[in-house]
Every structure is written in structure tokens, then in C-alpha cells.
Amino acid sequence: MPAEQIFTNARLVTADRVIDGTLVVRDGLIAAVEEGRSQLPQAHDLDGDYLMPGLIELHTDNLEKHMTPRPGVDWPSASAVLTHDAQIVAAGITTVFDALSIGDVNPRGKRMQQLPIMLEAIASAAQDGHTRAEHRLHLRCELCHPDVLSVFRDLVEHPLVQLVSVMDHSPGQRQFALESKYREYYMGKYHLSAAEMDAFTTEQKANSRQYSDKHRRAVVEECQARGLAVASHDDATPAHAQESAGFGMSIAEFPTTVEAAQASHALGLSVLMGAPNIVRGGSHSGNIAAAELARHGVLDILSSDYYPASLLQAALQLAEQDNDYDLPRAIATVSHAPAKAAGLHDRGELRVGLRADLLQARVKQAQPVIRQVWREGNRVF
Structure with a gap:
């Protein structure tokens, strides 16, 4: 240079x-x-x-598709990280928070087994200077999983961890307020039979009742003690937003209603929505459109989620839509706003x-x- x-x-x-x-x-x-x-x-x-x-990306699951490019295929982790990194930087992303999921809601999933492998591969590639973007870690905690707290405590001390999100994907609330949508989504995604889906639903509801609240409190307390940024996930009501603000969270990921987004924004949480939601014209799961939140002036951050190239495209589209986002404000949703929310002031x-x-x-x-x-x-x- x-x-x-x-x-x-x-x-x-x-x-x-x-x-x-x-x-x-x-x-x-x-x-x-x-x-x-x-x-x-x-x-x-x-x-x-x-x-x-x-661009600064706070929440992407993109690495997972390179770790398992086809069902039953485990790709070498070092190669997967470099391929992921190449996609990230080609999308204009210079700082990326790779989301690692603690607690797998997929009954046939391998996320928990892949978790330490993915973490080590990211850390090794970054340490060796092989990555072109700067990689940080975002721990996604599925609160209703029985083992989430113990695994979280094993990982949270890693120096690359800088963001933690807490979520509960059990049916009947938040993202899946309609149980019919829950069944449609998981049966389609994981190819479950009706009987398997019934058993899965019953188990997730029971785990949520037993673990979700106490795990949320414990994870947030440990993050606060370490000065880590914390994000809520799928808040659906002003009461959810109040709870998140009470825990000192700084980001509201993917609120599912205008009311929850408005309450989060008013309480000082940065509202994060998916860039694919903007590009596609709506949510794939039937929740509120990101463009609708922009029309209300409460969209703060965009995340590429599962498609890195969507980030810049969505910001440019946002600036052309019927809202108060000019180009500088739209670009801030993929640069300054995520940096500030994650505590990156440089x-x-x-x-x-x-x-x-x-x-x-x-x-x-x-x-x-x-x-x-x-x-x-x-x-x-």
C-alpha cells in the first residue's frame, strides 16, 4: 500500500x-x-x-451454505471460509459479523456439530491474514435450546465475538405468531412429515416454556458484564421492545410489526431488517416489509442475512422508494449505522x-x- x-x-x-x-x-x-x-x-x-x-454486515448466515453446499455434503472448513470471504468482499463488505447459531431448531440439523469447526476456521483464516474482509463473530442464541447457555459460555470469551443476539423461534409467538406459518415453513425447509412436525412443535413449545426466559436473562447479563452489543430478534409487540430496551439491548433484529419497530426505534434500539426484504419487495415469511418501516422512518440498519450481494442493491433501492431516505441516509444503513450499533467507531x-x-x-x-x-x-x- x-x-x-x-x-x-x-x-x-x-x-x-x-x-x-x-x-x-x-x-x-x-x-x-x-x-x-x-x-x-x-x-x-x-x-x-x-x-x-x-459496507458493514452485522448478521449473515452465508458461511453455512459453503460448509454444507448440499444435504449430506460437508465441505472442508478452510476452503469454505475463503469462498465465503470472497463473496463478502465482492459484495463491497469490508467488515462482516459471521453469525454462528447456538441451538439448532432443525431436528435434522448439524449446526451444533459445525459450530466449533466454523469458529476455528474463521479465526485461523483471519489470524493467518488469508481473509480480505475483517471478520468478527455474532453469536445467535436460540433460547429454547436446552444446551444454549453452556455452549454460549464456552464461546463468548473468544476475542472475535463482538455481537450476541437472543431469539426464540418456537411456534405461537414472535416470527411465528401463526402456527400454520410455522408448520408451512419448517415442513417445507426440513422435509418433515406431519407426524414429525407434530412432535417437533410440541417439543419446541415445551422447551420455550422451560428455558427461554431464564436463558435470555442469563445471556444478556453475561454480555453486559463483557461490554458486548446485544440484539433482540423478531420482536412483535411494544411490550417485547420494552423488554429488550430494559435489558440494555442496542439492536432490534427483524421486528415483525410496525408497532414493534416504532417502539424499538423510540426506545433507542437500532432497527435492523433484511436487505433481501427490500430487493424482493417483502418478507419471505409473511411479516412486515422493510420498505414499510422505511416509510415510517424507523428503518436504521440493513443486513444481507443470507445473500451478500443484496446489501448495496437494497440500499440503492431504498433511496429511490417513497420515503425520506436520500442516498447518504440509505448508505448509512449499511455503513455508519451498523458500525455505531456494534461499537465500531473507527x-x-x-x-x-x-x-x-x-x-x-x-x-x-x-x-x-x-x-x-x-x-x-x-x-x-
Whole structure:
């Protein structure tokens, strides 16, 4: 990496406006954000493309599909992590929180067995300098699983863990208030027979009654003691939002109703929704559309969830929809807002003194084309 880099003839997306100008990087940090073109011969001409902060992804399950690319196929973990990382950085994501699920709701699933393998593979690749994006860990705690607390305590001390979310996917509440939707989703996803589904539903309800509340309290208390950011999941009512705020949570992941999102936002939680929800025009599980929350002004963060390339596309679409999100505010949902919610104050904006995590993109027929990506001034794509 040169000591100084100059990027000019770019449309710079700052926190509050878009500038036709020049950005200077010195020693991996942003040194200047200026209007106008540089006449220096060493300046890199970006040909009028957008130059944005590198994207920050707080919740992605993308690694799982590379660990198990087909049912019954276990892929070598080191290769899976590098393939995942390549997809992440090609989507313009320079900081990613890989979501690792503690407690598998799939009766035939292998998440619990894969968990330590995935964690070690991510940590080893990052330590060896093989990853191009910066990888952090997001522990997703399925509260109604009997073993979630013991496994959480085994993993929470890992230095890459910086975000924890708590969730209860049992039927009859939150994401699956309608039990019919629960049956439709899990029978379709896991190919369960009617009898298997009946037994699974009964077991999940019983586990929720026995474990969910006490596990939520215990996980949150341990996160607070360690200064870790905590997210709620699938809050459906203002009472759920009040509970999450009372626990000191900073993020409300995927609220299922406008009322829950409004209450969360008012209580200071950053409302996170799926970027695929924006791109597809609605929720795949029948809950509130992210665009509807944007129309109410209570959409704070977008997450690619299961499709990394959706992140920038969704932000650009958000800026074109009927709401109060201009391009800088829309880009903040995938950069500054997630950085702030996760306690990362050194990145997420084009601002002097912050890390030069950068993304060059051109938009062709409403489709973003990512041309270059830099992490701390080093080109990684």
C-alpha cells in the first residue's frame, strides 16, 4: 500500500451529501474529503463512479451454505471460509459479523456439530491474514435450546465475538405468531412429515416454556458484564421492545410489526431488517416489509442475512422508494449505522481520521456494479 493515495473524479457519498470530488488516503486512514478534481498526476481517476464507505454486515448466515453446499455434503472448513470471504468482499463488505447459531431448531440439523469447526476456521483464516474482509463473530442464541447457555459460555470469551443476539423461534409467538406459518415453513425447509412436525412443535413449545426466559436473562447479563452489543430478534409487540430496551439491548433484529419497530426505534434500539426484504419487495415469511418501516422512518440498519450481494442493491433501492431516505441516509444503513450499533467507531463514513474502508461502484440500469474495494487503504477486490 502506498503511503498516500488520491482518488478523484468520484461521487463521494458522505454522511449528509454526495460530493463530486476527491478523497485522499494516508497510511490507511482518510486524510481529506474535498470538492473538485485533483490535477496531480498520481491521482486515480474513478471515472465518475460512486466512492462510498465499505459496507458493514452485522448478521449473515452465508458461511453455512459453503460448509454444507448440499444435504449430506460437508465441505472442508478452510476452503469454505475463503469462498465465503470472497463473496463478502465482492459484495463491497469490508467488515462482516459471521453469525454462528447456538441451538439448532432443525431436528435434522448439524449446526451444533459445525459450530466449533466454523469458529476455528474463521479465526485461523483471519489470524493467518488469508481473509480480505475483517471478520468478527455474532453469536445467535436460540433460547429454547436446552444446551444454549453452556455452549454460549464456552464461546463468548473468544476475542472475535463482538455481537450476541437472543431469539426464540418456537411456534405461537414472535416470527411465528401463526402456527400454520410455522408448520408451512419448517415442513417445507426440513422435509418433515406431519407426524414429525407434530412432535417437533410440541417439543419446541415445551422447551420455550422451560428455558427461554431464564436463558435470555442469563445471556444478556453475561454480555453486559463483557461490554458486548446485544440484539433482540423478531420482536412483535411494544411490550417485547420494552423488554429488550430494559435489558440494555442496542439492536432490534427483524421486528415483525410496525408497532414493534416504532417502539424499538423510540426506545433507542437500532432497527435492523433484511436487505433481501427490500430487493424482493417483502418478507419471505409473511411479516412486515422493510420498505414499510422505511416509510415510517424507523428503518436504521440493513443486513444481507443470507445473500451478500443484496446489501448495496437494497440500499440503492431504498433511496429511490417513497420515503425520506436520500442516498447518504440509505448508505448509512449499511455503513455508519451498523458500525455505531456494534461499537465500531473507527469506520463507516467518509470522514477524515476514519479507516479507509472504501467501495467504488457504478450503477447500470439500477444494478450496482462493484469495481474496487479497499480495506484500510489496501485494495482487496
